[in-house]
Amino acid sequence: MKCRQAVRAMTLLGEGEADAELERHCRECPECAQQAGLTRGLASLMSRAREGQATDEERLPAQRAALLARLARLAPVRPPIMMGWGTVPQKMPQMGVATAALLLCGFAGGWAARARLRPPAAGGSGTNDATRVAQYQVEGIEAGAAGVAIRYRVVRQGRLQGRLSDGDVQRLLLEAVEHPVNAGVRMDAMRLLGQAGPTPAVEAALVAALREDPNPGVRLRALAALTPMVTAERTRLLGALALAAAEDGNAGVRTQAIQALGQTAAAAPLLRAIGDGTADTTERLSCAAALQRLGATVPPQWLSAGLETQR
Amino acid sequence: MSTTLSPGMSLNPPSAAGHSDATDELSAEASAEIVAAQGGDHNAFARLVERHEAAVLRLARGLARRPEDAWDLYQETFTKLYTTLPRFRFECSFSTWVYRVATNAGLDYLRRQRVRQGLWFPLGEQERKSGEWSNPERTLLSREIQGRVGQALAHLPARQRVVFELRHYHGLRLRVIADILHTSEATAKNALFRATRRLRDELGDLIPGGEA
Numbered sequence: 001m002k003c004r005q006a007v008r009a010m011t012l013l014g015e016g017e018a019d020a021e022l023e024r025h026c027r028e029c030p031e032c033a034q035q036a037g038l039t040r041g042l043a044s045l046m047s048r049a050r051e052g053q054a055t056d057e058e059r060l061p062a063q064r065a066a067l068l069a070r071l072a073r074l075a076p077v078r079p080p081i082m083m084g085w086g087t088v089p090q091k092m093p094q095m096g097v098a099t100a101a102l103l104l105c106g107f108a109g110g111w112a113a114r115a116r117l118r119p120p121a122a123g124g125s126g127t128n129d130a131t132r133v134a135q136y137q138v139e140g141i142e143a144g145a146a147g148v149a150i151r152y153r154v155v156r157q158g159r160l161q162g163r164l165s166d167g168d169v170q171r172l173l174l175e176a177v178e179h180p181v182n183a184g185v186r187m188d189a190m191r192l193l194g195q196a197g198p199t200p201a202v203e204a205a206l207v208a209a210l211r212e213d214p215n216p217g218v219r220l221r222a223l224a225a226l227t228p229m230v231t232a233e234r235t236r237l238l239g240a241l242a243l244a245a246a247e248d249g250n251a252g253v254r255t256q257a258i259q260a261l262g263q264t265a266a267a268a269p270l271l272r273a274i275g276d277g278t279a280d281t282t283e284r285l286s287c288a289a290a291l292q293r294l295g296a297t298v299p300p301q302w303l304s305a306g307l308e309t310q311r
Numbered sequence: 312m313s314t315t316l317s318p319g320m321s322l323n324p325p326s327a328a329g330h331s332d333a334t335d336e337l338s339a340e341a342s343a344e345i346v347a348a349q350g351g352d353h354n355a356f357a358r359l360v361e362r363h364e365a366a367v368l369r370l371a372r373g374l375a376r377r378p379e380d381a382w383d384l385y386q387e388t389f390t391k392l393y394t395t396l397p398r399f400r401f402e403c404s405f406s407t408w409v410y411r412v413a414t415n416a417g418l419d420y421l422r423r424q425r426v427r428q429g430l431w432f433p434l435g436e437q438e439r440k441s442g443e444w445s446n447p448e449r450t451l452l453s454r455e456i457q458g459r460v461g462q463a464l465a466h467l468p469a470r471q472r473v474v475f476e477l478r479h480y481h482g483l484r485l486r487v488i489a490d491i492l493h494t495s496e497a498t499a500k501n502a503l504f505r506a507t508r509r510l511r512d513e514l515g516d517l518i519p520g521g522e523a
Contacts, residue, residue, distance in 0.1 A: 011507040012485070012500065041518035042511050046479055049460035056378060060364060067386055068357050071393050175468055178505075200513070201466050208509055236512065 001025040006032045010039045164196045177205045186213065187221040194225025203229060207240040216250035223256045232266035242270045246277060255286050262290030272299060345405055349397050356396070360389055363409045366481065370410070373476045374417040376424065384420055388413040403490060410483070410491045414473055421469040456517060463513040471506035478503055 001009070001021045006029070009022045026033040140151040162169045173196070176189035190209060193202045209222040223244065229237060238261065245257035258274060261267040268291060275287030276299070288298045347355035364385070371384035391412050399408055464472060470492070477483045477491065489499040511518070 008500075008504055011504045038511055038515070038518055039507065042507065042514060043479065045456070045514060045517055046460060046510070049457055050373075050480065056372070056381075057365070057368070059382070060368065063382055063385060064357075064360055064364060067360065067389050068353070070386075071356070071390065072353060074393070178468060204466060204509055204513060207512065208505065212505065212508070236515070 003029060003032055007035060010036050164192060170196055170199075170202070174201060174205050177209055183215045183218050186215075186218045190218070190221045190225045194228065198229040203234070203237060207237060210240055210244055216248075216253055219244070219248065219250065219253050220256060223253065223260055227256075227260040227263065230260055230263040230267075232264045238264070238267055238270065242267075242274065245270075245274050245283075251280070251282075254280075254283055258283060258286040258290055262293050265294050265296065268294055268296040271296075275299070275302060341405065342401070345396075345399065345401075349399065356393060359392075359405075363406060364389070366406070367409065367413045370413050370417060370476065370481065373480050374421060374472070380420065384413070384416050387416045391416065404487075407487060407490055410477070410481075410487075411493075414477070414491050418469050418473060421472065459514060459517060463510050466513065467506050467509060471502045471509075474499055474502040475506040475510070 001024070003025075006022055006025045009019075010032075022032075022036070026036050137153045137155055138150055139153055142149045142151075160168060160172055164170070170193070173189045173193050176185050177193065179185040179189070186209065190206060193206065196202060203226070206222045206226050210219050210226065213219050213222065223241075226237060226241070230241070232238075241257050241261050245254050245261060248254050248257065258271065261271055261274075271287045271290050271294075275284045275291075278284055278287075284302055288302055291298050344355045344358055348359055367388050368381065368385050371381040371388070372378075375381035375384055388409075392409060395412065399405065464475075467475065473492070474488055477488045478485065483491075485496050485499050485503065488503075489496040492499060
């Protein structure tokens, strides 16, 4: 097991799959053992945070009675009838089902088309027009002798317009940072969050993207957004940058992370460690340049390795 | 609810109370009860409510900001369950079905909260004093820690939060969580990984040895 796999396996302890392997790995790797300790510590902390929570269970009988009384007033639940086109409400006449379904599809299709073609809302800050059905995504089709069953998801579309400082705008941007498919959306969201200013949530989202996003372009964008946030006090951010500078699989990301670290004198020891640890001359050169900009001493052995001429 | 953690390598507890896997749950008796409820037997439905309400309430309490919101989620879940019960076709465990309905209600709630009220932050001082969450035991844990944990959970995207809640506080296995959320096990695993990582980042200084 490699360290990267071990880090993922830590969150899955108890599933039984990789526990033994992880334990073995932790015996050999003190860093992963420490990380595993932190993950256990987190579990303990999260549990303690709920320990004192009032259970309120004494209210359950009254709530249940109110619920059941309300449900008793609703129309009685009837078992479904299985027909050629699947499960339909009992009262609907069989012949009408296909017609109703066709009409529904027609209306829904037209509605969806209108929603997509509708022009964007007029300018102004803080508007959020009502969400509307924009698309039906078919997720699966099962065909059999009895008919066809289509599993679908309804996608709703909305438009939120506001200033970057608006909380709602920032929250949607934070969601967009984790868009599962579209890297362009993730990059746009990061660029804008970078302009919105440093808040703990923004910083955490950008740092998470820097560590985990599979797309190097997105990681570079995260770095660009994080760079202006670098200060000596943000030790967690400095740590994330140092990690990216030392371990990211993409040379561009590593170099830009080194440059980002060069924003604060507090990062000088990190830069020296990264420069010492890398076998890449360009990266060592970047570290040296960053140290020079900070007015810090460049280790003499780097200079003797030929960097002097490049300066 | 507390989670027992061994000093060993156990992040997540084994299956917690309130949930059991599909196979053992759908005994003949339980199945008969569900069928009876589907047929309109009100008493049978009441027994189903009684059997599953603790888990639903626990999930609602974990996700809701205020106690009253949790009770609303409880009511909403069982109302939906009542109206959709005829569609339950024994393709999964009934408790998975219940969790699915409760989780969907919870996700809707979280998204509504985010859009309407802004990110959750720990309850205000006044709310905390007058709220029903407070009890003498709870004061044992410092307000700062509770506030930080609440804030960190609130920063998680809705799905990550639900996955973490189901895994950590309900002890469900990822396979079951994926089933509840209608997603793949790999996606659920990824959501849990991201949630754990983010929580560890945000709460690192509260964890012994976390602030290196």
